[in-house]
Amino acid sequence: MGSTDLPAPPLNVAVIGAGLAGLLAARALKIEGHRVVVHEKSDRLGGTWAYDPRVESDPLSLDPDREIVHSSLYQSLRTNLPRQLMGFSDYPFSTDGDLRTFPGHPEVLRFINEFAAEFRLVELIRFETEVVRVERVDSGNDQWIVESRNREMSSNELFDAVVVCNGHHTIPKLADFPGREKWPGQQIHSHNYRVPDPFENRVVVVIGDGPSAVDISLEIADVAKQVYLSSRSPKVKVTKLDCRDNIWQHSKIDHANENGEVVFEGGAVVHADIILHCTGFMYSFPFLKTEGIVTVEEGRVGPLYKHIFPPKLGPNLSFLGIPYMTVVTQMIEFQAKWVARILSGKVWLPSEEEMETEVRQHYQLMEEKGIPKHYTHALQFELDYLDWLANQVGERVHETTHLLLKRYLKFVMEGGNKWRHREWEPNLM
Numbered sequence: 001m002g003s004t005d006l007p008a009p010p011l012n013v014a015v016i017g018a019g020l021a022g023l024l025a026a027r028a029l030k031i032e033g034h035r036v037v038v039h040e041k042s043d044r045l046g047g048t049w050a051y052d053p054r055v056e057s058d059p060l061s062l063d064p065d066r067e068i069v070h071s072s073l074y075q076s077l078r079t080n081l082p083r084q085l086m087g088f089s090d091y092p093f094s095t096d097g098d099l100r101t102f103p104g105h106p107e108v109l110r111f112i113n114e115f116a117a118e119f120r121l122v123e124l125i126r127f128e129t130e131v132v133r134v135e136r137v138d139s140g141n142d143q144w145i146v147e148s149r150n151r152e153m154s155s156n157e158l159f160d161a162v163v164v165c166n167g168h169h170t171i172p173k174l175a176d177f178p179g180r181e182k183w184p185g186q187q188i189h190s191h192n193y194r195v196p197d198p199f200e201n202r203v204v205v206v207i208g209d210g211p212s213a214v215d216i217s218l219e220i221a222d223v224a225k226q227v228y229l230s231s232r233s234p235k236v237k238v239t240k241l242d243c244r245d246n247i248w249q250h251s252k253i254d255h256a257n258e259n260g261e262v263v264f265e266g267g268a269v270v271h272a273d274i275i276l277h278c279t280g281f282m283y284s285f286p287f288l289k290t291e292g293i294v295t296v297e298e299g300r301v302g303p304l305y306k307h308i309f310p311p312k313l314g315p316n317l318s319f320l321g322i323p324y325m326t327v328v329t330q331m332i333e334f335q336a337k338w339v340a341r342i343l344s345g346k347v348w349l350p351s352e353e354e355m356e357t358e359v360r361q362h363y364q365l366m367e368e369k370g371i372p373k374h375y376t377h378a379l380q381f382e383l384d385y386l387d388w389l390a391n392q393v394g395e396r397v398h399e400t401t402h403l404l405l406k407r408y409l410k411f412v413m414e415g416g417n418k419w420r421h422r423e424w425e426p427n428l429m
Contacts, residue, residue, distance in 0.1 A: 006315065009344045010034045011160035014146045016134070016287070018125050019047015020112060021165035021321035021332045024088070027119045028333075028340035029163075037159075038125040039148055042070060045116055045125060048169045049073070049109045055192040060277070061172045072169045072191040072281070076219060078102045080211045081327065084404050084426055088333045089395065091115060102422040126150070134162055134317075135289040142316045161316045161343055163336075164285060168322070171284040174277050175207045179256035183275070190278040196220040199274065205262050207253065208278030209233055216278060218421075221247050228262075228270055238268060243421075283322070290317075299374030303359040306389075307377055308335055311355035315342045326379040327386060327405060330397065334389035341393055381409055 010033045015025045018040035029036045044050055052071045057063065079086060082101045086108065087093035093103075094111050116122050126148075133147035137158070144162045148155055172189035174180075180187075190212050199220040206217045209231035221227045221244045229241075232252040241247040251265040262272045283296045294310050294317075295302065305311055307322045318339045321332050341347045349355065366376065379385055383402060390397050404426055411424045 006343065006345060007160055011343050012158070013037070013161045013163060013343065014039065014131075014134075014144070014157070014159040015163045015165055016131050017041075017047060017165040017167060018045040018127075019165065019167055020049065020329065021167070021336070022047065022163075023112065023116050023121050024332050024336040025163045025165055025320055025339065026121045026124050028336040029343070030119070030121070030124065032340040032344045032346075034340065034343060036124050037157075038121075039129045039131045039146070040125050040127050041130045043127050045122070045127075046109045046112050047071075047165075047167050049105055049112055051075070051105055051109070053194055055194060059186070059188040059192045060174060061189055061191055062174075068170065069191075070167070070170050073105050074190070074193050074212075074216065074219075075195050077105050077212075077215070078422060079105075079108065082404065082408060082424065082426060085327050085401065085408070086111070086329055088115075089330055089390075089398065091118070100422070101425055131287045133289060134164075134287050136313070136316075144316060161318070163339060164288070164317070164319045165321060166285065168283045169281050171282045172277065173280045173282045175253065175279045177253045177255055179258070182258050183256040183262075184258060184260055185273050185275060187275045187277065190216060190276065191281070193276065196223050199224045201225050202273040203270065204228070204274045204276055205230055205250075205253070205270065205272045206276045206278055208280075209236070210278065210280070213278035216276065217247055218244065220276075226270075228264075228272070230264065238264075238266060297373070300376040302363075302376065303356065305349070305355035305359055306385075308339065309349060309355065311352045311359065314355070315339065315349055323377045323379050323385065325381055327383070327401060330401065331379075331386050331389065334386065334393060334395070337393040337395075338389055347392060381405060 012035045013029050015022050015036060015038040018038050022038055026036050026038050048071050050071055051073045052069055054069050056066050056069050058066045079102050083093045083103050129148050129150045131146060131148045135145050137143045137145060143158050143160060146157050146159055172191045193216060196219050200223040202224050203226045204220060204224050205228045206213055207230045217227050217229050227247045228250050229247060230250045230253050236249060236251055238251060239249050241249060250268060254263045254265045256262050260271050261269050263269050283301050293312050301322055303311060308318050309315055310317055320335050342349060383397060386397050
């Protein structure tokens with residue numbers, strides 16, 4: 001179905017999730033005059049930014065019968081991007097309260113709540129309403145059934161379009177190495193990390209080299225006996241970090257033994273108490289039924305035109321917030337505006353065949369360059385995609401955003417311990 005075949009606006013649109021993406025979608029759709037219903041499983045908005053002190057009963061989150069905790073925030077978490085890049089093009093991040101360049105999660109949640117109140121979005125949200133099925137009526141009818149349930153009842157409703165905004169920081173991705181399942185110590189994924197207390201006087205191997213791995217390693221080093229940070233990067237050098245006396249950088253884990261040993265590539269061996277997986281998350285849409293049209297495979301959600309529309313199902317089905325390694329807030333803002341205007345008939349998608357061709361060419365180019373499938377949605381902090389999205393809705397990314405990101409990335413590459421401790425101030429003079 002092409003965007004020219006849509007029903008006359010306003011459309012009835014279901015938004016799945018009341019986090020950052022869901023709220024931006026709701027605002028954009030509301031501005032376009034569409035009738036919006038936001039389904040939110042929890043009793044509050046904010047999505048991943050709504051801190052939850054609970055952790056799951058299975059520390060690796062493998063038990064299918066566990067109660068899933070949505071947020072993966074730990075108590076001390078601060079943003080990876082400076083506050084100047086955390087706002088929207090028309091709604092900057094607040095400078096009240098926490099004045100650090102990299103604010104903590106309570107301030108981010110406060111910003112999100114203020115945004116929702118400013119644009120009267122809360123009245124569009126059905127809290128404590130879990131979506132259990134999203135499915136097209138049939139191949140000849142582009143309406144969608146949204147089945148949801150709350151404490152009192154289950155319901156089936158028809159919508160002209162569905163915007164999926166359920167986030168991708170809830171279902172853990174684990175490191176895979178020989179001996180993992182028989183290793184006798186405790187294993188935890190960072191999804192279930194909140195505070196460092198359980199690591200007191202323990203020997204801990206932290207797997208990962210992203211911001212969370214670094215943050216958590218520094219934090220637990222204050223109470224742990226020893227911390228070994230394991231990276232799969234081929235450039236890593238085995239060394240003690242100069243910012244702590246009890247943190248060592250190591251290479252990838254080669255295997256683990258049943259006697260408690262963890263053996264790294266290169267031969268180094270430690271006898272550890274805990275392995276902490278800071279290894280990221282997987283995309284998951286358990287409610288979505290598309291008869292195999294949309295799949296999740298090795299970190300690739302696809303096929304998606306511009307990371308948003310399945311060619312066979314767009315524009316009635318769309319996804320916001322899939323890409324990462326970018327200025328996420330503004331990216332989602334422009335994604336939401338583009339989707340809303342397409343649903344209003346003000347902007348048009350290419351034909352199904354043209355969208356499929358572009359996706360296929362993108363995949364082929366990745367393969368030719370040797371880029372793994374799981375990097376399909378990694379934008380590598382290039383702003384071409386952001387610029388393209390803004391152009392689709394007649395706007396432009398401010399040059400300050402480009403300049404700030406360029407200077408911040410230079411700091412990350414060269415900052416060393418200063419980056420680890422978020423010691424950076426923007427200087428735009």
